[in-house]
Amino acid sequence: xxxxxxxxxxxxxxxxxxxxxxxxxxxxxxxxxxxxxxxxxxxxxxxxxxxxxxxxxxxxxxxxxxxxx
Numbered sequence: 001x002x003x004x005x006x007x008x009x010x011x012x013x014x015x016x017x018x019x020x021x022x023x024x025x026x027x028x029x030x031x032x033x034x035x036x037x038x039x040x041x042x043x044x045x046x047x048x049x050x051x052x053x054x055x056x057x058x059x060x061x062x063x064x065x066x067x068x069x
Contacts, residue, residue, distance in 0.1 A: 037053055037057055038057045038060045038061055038064060038066065039061065039064070039066045041053045041054060041057070042054045042068065
């Protein structure tokens with residue numbers, strides 16, 4: 001004899017797009033800012049004077065395939 005119990009599966013509630021959209025835009029802007037600093041922050045396009053940012057993200061540049069020297 002077997003005792004079988006049925007437990008209903010909980011269905012997750014959908015998250016409204018209005019709640020996700022501001023966070024998605026914020027994450028996209030942060031990603032663009034990170035790509036700028038890793039990929040283009042040197043030379044003529046530099047926003048920050050000196051080579052501090054370039055040296056800080058130097059290994060990340062090579063890991064992502066951006067040439068720098």
